[in-house]
Amino acid sequence: MALLEVRDLHVEFDTPDGVVHAVRGLSLDVERGATLAVVGESGSGKSVATQTITGLTRGARVRGSAVFDGTELLGAPEETLRRVRGAQIGMIFQDPLSSLHPYYPVGWQVVEMIRAHDRSVSKAAARERAVELLALVGIPRARQRVDDYPHQFSGGMRQRVMIAMAVALDPALLIADEPTTALDVTVQAQVLEVMQQLQERFGTAIVIITHDLGVVADLADDVVVMYGGRAMEVAPRRELFYGPHHPYTEGLLRSLPSRGEPGARLTPVPGAPPSLIDPPAGCPFRPRCPHAFADCHDQPPLRPVPGAPGHLSACFLPTTRTAGGAPPAAAVHELQEAP
Ligand SMILES: Nc1ncnc2c1ncn2[C@@H]1O[C@H](COP(=O)(O)OP(=O)(O)OP(=O)(O)O)[C@@H](O)[C@H]1O
Ligand code: SF4
Ligand SMILES: [Mg+2]
Known part of the structure; x- marks a missing residue:
């Protein structure tokens, strides 16, 4: 059993404009002592999901399950959550x-x-x-x-x-929500190194939310790519960089500036994020997806990519298309620099 098992997590907020569906059926596992990176563009639900797990989301409607070390956290009494926060789950925020x-x-x-x-x-x-x-x-x-x-x-x-x-308090899990975003590059590297050293010493599992795929390449064992409150792809780090299946992940990797190329520019995935109040029917990425076809009007389930243990993708495209696919040059560069 994983240290943290999140299943079908839904988080909704009532607002004057309507119901915001911030998290829409997220499932993920965090293994003991391992690092899970959560990536995805702004508003994809990364912070809301992790804060909900530790009982820090106020005024939200929450459904699903989040079992930490055998204890169900969703709907747990505040006293239990207070005990778990800090003692068993440490949290670090951007600011x-x-x-x-x-x-x-x-x-x-x-x-x-x-x-x-x-x-x-x-x-x-x-x-x-x-x-x-x-x-x-x-x-x-x-x-x-x-x-x-x-x-x-x-x-x-x-x-x-x-x-x-x-x-x-020697927690079993550390949740770090963009812990280095506000720091300059050299200091970022030092802070990440401190986290890594603590992990090696105490066997702490880490969930790190980041916009920086360089951080993912350096730190992550596994990666969850979120979009519109859902996991689009889950994969071991190398598998994600070398054999991404989901078109959104491919877009993110293409947007990676190669550190080696002077003047390399970030090219964001074209198009706008989905409305969380009135989410598109079917695949949430459909309006921006270059490969969309008729089937994409249905919601693709997160399903295993055959022959790739631990690799899941929520996309109807054939899973054979990743075989032998070359990773974007910038991704290779990141991985070559990684330990
Ligand atoms: N209390 C709230 N009431 C209404 N909507 C909220 C509330 N908290 C968050 N949201 C909405 O939920 C969505 C997900 O927010 P979240 O903060 O999880 O995004 P994120 O992926 O962490 O983005 P970023 O990378 O910018 O930190 C956003 O659209 C946000 O506006
Ligand atoms: S399910 Fe369809 S629209 Fe969604 S990412 Fe895959 S190909 Fe694109
Ligand atoms: Mg956030």
Whole structure:
């Protein structure tokens, strides 16, 4: 059994304009100790899906199932969710300032986090653990800096503090929602490396939401490609880059700027994302798909690609078309740079 098993997750919001179908039947597995990358353009439901799993989506109608380590999280009492959040599932967001309290020293916040889950830990022991954690995520002079306030840290250092808080209780799963988007490129790489080191040391599973296919190439074991609140394709990383099946994934890979080519430009997938209030019938990608045909007026199920274990695609095109297909040059470049 996977560490996290999400099945047929639906999340809807009532708005003055109508019902927003933010997530429409998402299923995914996160294996223990593995990294799952979630990609897809803005508004595809990545954040709503992951926040719903941890009970952080307010005012939504939720259906489906999300079983974490044997416990059903959807509809679980707030007390259960509070226990799971932090202790078993750590979370990191794009903007650490929104999660760190501006008026308290960072060390104090780590101490509170630890003691909120276990009152038997003394303040002194929790503080010592806070210093250790800050050192572990690469904050220089951690013992002195433990009493500094969030504004006294750079963006990259604040993100390290967030990671320290997220892993303070040794969670089995870390959910990182675009953890490096707000950072410059060098700092991004450092923060990702910290996450990878923690994963190797503690065997933490990671769900990373990212717009950066370079991050996927570096970090992911498996990838989920979301579109219009659904998974369009699920595959092991190499399989996704070398043998994508879904036309939307192909479009995303084509939009990848090759790092090696000076002046290479990102070419987004042409067309607009689907309306979430009035989703198109049939395949949600149909209005933008260069291969659409009559069958696509029905909803394609997410089905296995034969001969490719762990590879699923929600597209009616024959699954044989991926065989031997050359990956886009930029994707090869990303993979060659990956470990
Ligand atoms: N509280 C809410 N009420 C109404 N609609 C919402 C609410 N929260 C999110 N949505 C809508 O749900 C859809 C999915 O949002 P979500 O934040 O999950 O997208 P995302 O894939 O994380 O995008 P991004 O890459 O920009 O972060 C969006 O259309 C968003 O406007
Ligand atoms: S099901 Fe049809 S419209 Fe949808 S991605 Fe496949 S070919 Fe394109
Ligand atoms: Mg988001």
